[in-house]
Amino acid sequence: MAVQQETCAHATPEPACPPLRLAAIAVLAVVAGMATNRWLYATSSNDYVGHVQVDSLTVRAPVDGILQTWEVAEGDTVDPHQLLCRIGGENLNRQLQMQRQETARLAARLKTLQAEVDVKLHEHLRTLESDIYQAELQSADLLQKRYYYELEAMAWRDLRENRKTASLETPNYDLKPKMENSGGEVGDPVINAMLKEEAAINAIEATDAQLEICTMRLEKLQKQKEQMQEKVRQAVGLSEVELQFAQAEADLKELEGQLQQQVVHSQAVGTIANLRRRPGEYVKAGEVLAELFLMEESYVVADVPSSHSHNFEVEMPVRCRFPNGEVRTGVVTRVAVSANQNNSIPGLAEPSVPLRIEQTGALWPDMPVGGQITVIR
Secondary structure (H helix, E strand, O other): OHHHHHHHHHHHOOOOOOOHHHHHHHHHHHHHHHHHHHHHHHHHOOOOEEEEOOOOEEEEEOOOOEEEOOOOOOOOOEEEEEEEEEOOOOOHHHHHHHHHHHHHHHHHHHHHHHHHHHHHHHHHHHHHHHHHHHHHHHHHHHHHHHHHHHHHHHHHHHHHHHHHHHHHOOHHHOOOOHHHOOOOOOOOEEEHHHHHHHHHHHHHHHHHHHHHHHHHHHHHHHHHHHHHHHHEEEHOOOHHHHHHHHHHHHHHHHHHHHHHHOOEOOOEEEEEEEOOOOOEEEEEEOEEEEEEEHHEEEEEEEEEHHHHHHHHHOOEEEEEEEOOEEEEEEEEEEOOOOEEEEOOOOOOOOEEEEEEEEEEOOOOEEEEEEEEEEOOO
């Protein structure tokens, strides 16, 4: 007991930790905490910041001119082919109106002359048709006569051949020439048949000559009939008016094309934004006048740390939480192939990788372009 008391009497307390050691321990604790925080963020954070975006079309001036008026206001929703604005002046409209009147006048004049041509052509064709009909009748009559003469010539030829054959078989005393006082014809039947045959052949030749004349006349009448319409058209001046009307239509079409170029229409369904020119200002061809936001095709662009990009792939489903607390579904449609060095996430020293997320399922709530949402993996 005495030994224990003596030992306790001689015990002394341990010396305190040096200040430098305490400082080193504190620094190590802070570094370990930051590293742990980064590791926890990299392994357990599933929320990323995204912004609502839409594709847009640029509305440009098609020609040089003065912007006359805007038919829409900024923020209006327009349909395809809807009139947006007009460029130009009243001079073209007046020219177009005068050209339309001139074209209408020439069209009426052309219609009148066409009716006059039809009337005169009918009168001339009626006379020509009568002459053609008479020539065709005469040709038919001549053909009939020629056919009759051919038959007559064949008959006399056959008769002559038969008589000639019979005379060779008959005694010579029966072949004495005889005169028929009643007809005054040669008594020899062979000679008589030969003369008749020759007369029929001469009649055929005369008929052929008359047929050739009729044929030539028919061809001439047919040619006159074919040329009659053009001659009548030229006589009344229809061809000249047709040329004037064609030129007027071409001029009208050109003016309408110029007017069409001075009218700007919407190319798709969208919302008008960023009107850059006011009525009365001069614009050049190709100059940007406004933008057309395709609000019906909105999507989200989310920036994720490059160290997290391997957690995303195309067609991966995600959730989007909007400022009003509603949550909608989406799908990753594109992952950038390179990191964005100039748009890193605030608070992180590493670049971000943009993701494109398009809506699926229920429609997303209305959000202004550029509005911030939260993407939940």
